[in-house]
Amino acid sequence: MVAQDENLCESLSRNDNILEKLKKAAQDGDIERLYELIRADENILGYFDKMPFCETPLHIAAENGQTHFAIQVMTLKPSLALKLNVKGRGRITPLHHR
Template sequence: MSIVVDVNRVSDICESSSRRTRDESVFEKLKKAAGHIEELYKLIAEEQNILGHFDEVPFCETPLHVAAENGKTHFAMELLTLKPSLSLKLNVSGFIPVHLALQNFLNKTKI
């Protein structure tokens, strides 16, 4: 009995796993920067396509979702200027950032 290992397949799996870990760390960095425009630009300087990662995933929580949900208006506006496609991205609950901003507003005003 012999075992055949497809080295290319193992390599693909490892790359996919490391890409996932990298994408998670990118999101964590952006999440920490939420509300701080200077930090956002530092991250962009480190990795120019940092916001492009969100276009690759059909449903995800973007930094714009986080900013809108937490009332970080200036940060949200800066993100919209840099990456307009984030405005139409659905999170896993099916909400776009505007929905979350409206919920945040309604919760604060108690209308």
């Protein structure tokens, strides 16, 4: 389990730049940029599935009122709609926003 966590951290740090771009796209609601990033790394949304608690692009988009972006991410990766974020907001998922 520890080795698996270390591998996850290593792969996430290698992709830190692309994940920052994804975060910015979520904040801005830039769906075209989302698809550019998916073309660059087809598993970009899959990284979030491997973490029990995390701030996903779906959380970020919902918090910033980027409904269309949030819906697009939820369509591409429905499992992210069930993720709790690390801020511990009383079991609030992205679906509770707005």
